[in-house]
Amino acid sequence: MVQIRLQDAGATRELGAALGRLLGPGDVLILRGELGAGKTTLAQGLARGLEVKATVTSPTFTLIQEHQGRLPFYHIDVYRLEGPAAALELGLDEYFYGQGVTAVEWGERLEGLLPPEYLDVYLAYDPAGGRLATFAARGPRYHCILEELRQIAGPGG
Numbered sequence: 284m285v286q287i288r289l290q291d292a293g294a295t296r297e298l299g300a301a302l303g304r305l306l307g308p309g310d311v312l313i314l315r316g317e318l319g320a321g322k323t324t325l326a327q328g329l330a331r332g333l334e335v336k337a338t339v340t341s342p343t344f345t346l347i348q349e350h351q352g353r354l355p356f357y358h359i360d361v362y363r364l365e366g367p368a369a370a371l372e373l374g375l376d377e378y379f380y381g382q383g384v385t386a387v388e389w390g391e392r393l394e395g396l397l398p399p400e401y402l403d404v405y406l407a408y409d410p411a412g413g414r415l416a417t418f419a420a421r422g423p424r425y426h427c428i429l430e431e432l433r434q435i436a437g438p439g440g
């Protein structure tokens with residue numbers, strides 16, 4: 284587990300961009316945290332790190348937005364998803380097991396539909412101001428990325 288303090292929205296985007304540069308084909312990130320925690324902001328950074336030129340907005344109503352960068356970037360938000368049947372209809376496996384990078388806001392709600400391995404990203408309001416990001420590798424695939432994040436966090440992360 285790695286924790287990183289994010290002073291402001293710019294820091295969230297910067298961290299997302301640094302993480303985005305580390306990602307490869309088929310990587311999956313689950314973005315957790317309450318409304319306003321910074322999930323979409325982090326995804327905007329991921330897009331920058333993946334060299335997406337288009338503007339990344341919240342896919343809350345469209346559920347899935349596909350962007351083209353150095354890899355395809357699938358930005359998904361399942362906040363408004365109504366039940367397991369609707370989740371199945373999204374055809375998530377196409378994204379999870381494809382050659383792009385997938386980031387899912389509220390992804391923990393997908394439970395059994397999640398791939399066996401993913402990078403868990405939890406964003407929380409920091410009582411001291413800003414946000415606190417907590418990263419955990421779900422499966423050995425993400426151990427390397429977690430180590431890179433540990434370097435970014437520095438001592439105390």
Ligand SMILES: Nc1ncnc2c1ncn2[C@@H]1O[C@H](COP(=O)(O)OP(=O)(O)O)[C@@H](O)[C@H]1O
Binds near residue numbers: 295319321414
């Ligand atoms: N580290 C941070 N410190 C303070 N505000 C932040 C930080 N990261 C993001 N924000 C702000 O929080 C608000 C909600 O962010 P957003 O990414 O839309 O959250 P979510 O997608 O989790 O609902 C935005 O105004 C964003 O600029």
Ligand SMILES: [Mg+2]
Binds near residue numbers: 323324388
């Ligand atoms: Mg959002």
